[in-house]
Amino acid sequence: MPEKSPKPVSASAIEKHVYKVFPNDLNSHETVFGGMIMAKCDRLALVVAERHSAHVCVTAAVDSIHFRAPAKGNDTLLFSLSLNRSWGSSMEIGAKVVAENSYTGETRHILSAFFTFVALDENDKPIDVPAVIPETGKQRQRFANAEIRREGRLKTRAQLAKVSDDDKD
Numbered sequence: 001m002p003e004k005s006p007k008p009v010s011a012s013a014i015e016k017h018v019y020k021v022f023p024n025d026l027n028s029h030e031t032v033f034g035g036m037i038m039a040k041c042d043r044l045a046l047v048v049a050e051r052h053s054a055h056v057c058v059t060a061a062v063d064s065i066h067f068r069a070p071a072k073g074n075d076t077l078l079f080s081l082s083l084n085r086s087w088g089s090s091m092e093i094g095a096k097v098v099a100e101n102s103y104t105g106e107t108r109h110i111l112s113a114f115f116t117f118v119a120l121d122e123n124d125k126p127i128d129v130p131a132v133i134p135e136t137g138k139q140r141q142r143f144a145n146a147e148i149r150r151e152g153r154l155k156t157r158a159q160l161a162k163v164s165d166d167d168k169d
Contacts, residue, residue, distance in 0.1 A: 004130040009139050012051035013082035014044055020102075021075045031070035037077070037097060038065060041113055044081050045093040049117035052083050052091060053129040060090060061116040061153060069110045071099040078107075082139070084114070085146035089126035091117050092146045114149060 019040060027033045042059055049057040071077060077097055084092045097111040121127040134143040 004128065006131040006133045007052055008133045008135050009082050010135060012048045013080075014048060015080050016098075017044060017079040017081075019077040019079065021071060021073055021077060021099075023073060026073055029070075031072055032075070032077070032099075034067055037071070037111055038062075038113070040077075040079060041081070041095040041097065041111070042115060044079055045095060045115040045117065048081050048083055048093045049091050049115075049119070052086070052132070053119035053127075055119040055121065055127055055129070057091075057117040057119050059115060060118045063114050063116075063149065063153065065111070065113040067111055069099070069108045071097075071108075071110050074102065075099040076102050077110075082142075083132050084139075084142040085150075086129050086132050087150065088128055089118050089120075091119070091129055091132075092149065093117060094142055094146075114146075116153070 021032055025032050025036055042062070046057060046059070077099055079095065079097050081093055081095045084094045086092075093115045095111070095113045095115065096109065098107050099110045100107045119127050119129045132143070134140040
């Protein structure tokens with residue numbers, strides 16, 4: 001199969017997708033339910049992955065979800081996601097969520113996360129995706145950092161497999 005042409009980060013990125021917080025989004029602490037934010041990030045990351053790969057994609061891993069600050073009722077959430085790097089059939093998408101006070105314009109960075117997606121062919125088998133071309137200094141930094149995170153995921157997977165193999169005795 002011929003190699004797919006590399007694509008720039010901007011070809012699939014989502015910038016400042018808007019979500020207005022309402023009372024049904026709040027937990028018993030009167031802050032936005034973290035699971036709702038995580039679910040929205042996963043759905044938006046899927047859009048980035050499918051735009052980049054032009055294939056059906058599935059979530060393979062979610063790591064480094066960091067809730068940095070709470071979001072509150074009447075906040076507006078701004079979701080920004082972009083492809084950090086791709087390897088074979090997998091892609092890392094970074095997510096950043098900012099809460100904005102619609103009345104004052106004040107913003108707070110509330111969440112950062114990294115999602116790994118795998119592209120699938122028509123037989124649900126992994127299929128290679130295009131390389132990504134970082135266009136800015138920040139994107140080049142994310143590209144380099146994605147490789148470090150991937151190496152960590154692979155090392156952890158190997159260590160866990162070894163422990164599982166040791167438990168078979």
